Amino acid sequence: MAGKKINMAGNQTTGSSVQNVRAVTRALVVLNSFAGKDLQTLAEVSSVTGLDKGTTRRLLLTLMQSNYIAQDPLTHHYRLGRAIRDLASNVGDTQDLRAIAQPALVELASEFSVTTFLSIFKEGAAVCLDRVHDMRGLEVHWWQVGGTLPLNCGGAPKLLLAYQPDEEIERLISQPMEKLSEKSITSKKELRKRLALIREQGWECAIDDVALGLTALAVPVFDNENHPVCAISIAGLTPQLIKNGKPVHLKRLQEVAKRIRSQLGYHQP
Structure with missing residues (x-):
């Protein structure tokens, strides 16, 4: 026997084993009515949703209690609330980003026998989204997927960190800095100088500052406003990555970053 579902009007229909909860369905209809609109009156929400005003008002008040809807204190018009914004901030494109970047991470790891990383800046931290290791080289363990490193x-x-707004940089470097190795930068003055150099050259090569003998080379992937969407980096033994004091794989890493930028739909500068 076919299952039953309840449509928004409360009628039972056949053809699905899923049962819709009418109150939830109506609440979602109310929320969806704000698509492309800043403010709505009670009458406008009622008209768009097809619900009577009494039902619409009860739904709006219920949603207000959980901050999904807010009401202007002067006009009494309704708008989407803070909870929607908070939820939206967590709906990232990280899965698409990982899917697009992973072939490049595998390619680099295999080509240079290193560990490759995909990372983003989120909520004041550098978060590792993906890590790929080539079995022929030393596996770098110090940054787990989902984990963070000191900035x-x-x-x-x-x-x-270098590409964050100045006020955010100052806020973050005002906090105590961790010293992972004797080469870690813990001076605010020195860190500011280093961040300025990173912005000027467009990449960072970190030697020994996480663990002695290891080097990491990182480049940004920019959006159309030249804000970093993510960072692509490789890590391995210093002799693998540095020759005559210079990073040997920088050009290759920059090529990959440009390719990922295009695959994400951003135009090239």
Whole structure:
């Protein structure tokens, strides 16, 4: 026997084993009525949703209690509330970003026998989204997927920090800095100088500042406003990555970053 579902009007229809909860369905209809609109009156929401005003008002008041809807105190018009914004901030494109970037991470790891990383700046931290290791090289364990690193250490963390607004940088470097190795930068003055250099050259090469003998090279992937969407980085033994004091794989890493930028739908500068 076919299952039953309840439509928005409360009628039972056949053809699905899923049962819709009418109150939830109506609440979603109310929320969806604000698409493309800043403010609505009670009458406008009622008209768009097809619900009577009494039902519409009860739904709006219920949604207001959970901050999904807010009401202007002067006009009494309704708008989407803070909870919607908070939820939206967590709906990222990280899955698409990982899917697009992973072939490049695998390619780089295999080509240079290193560990490759994809990372983003989120809520004041550098977060690792993905990590790929080539079995022929040394596996770098110090940044787990989903984990963070101190912003004053490593290639990608410093790179991502360098492109944040000045006030955010000052807020973050005003906090105590961790010292992961004797080469870690813990001076605010020195870190500011390093961040300025990163912005000037467009990449970061971190030698020994997470662990002695290891180097990380990081480049940004920019959006159309030249804000970093993410960082692509490689890490391995210093002799693998540095020759005559210079990073040997920088051009290749920059090529990959440009390719990912195009694949994400951003135009090239």
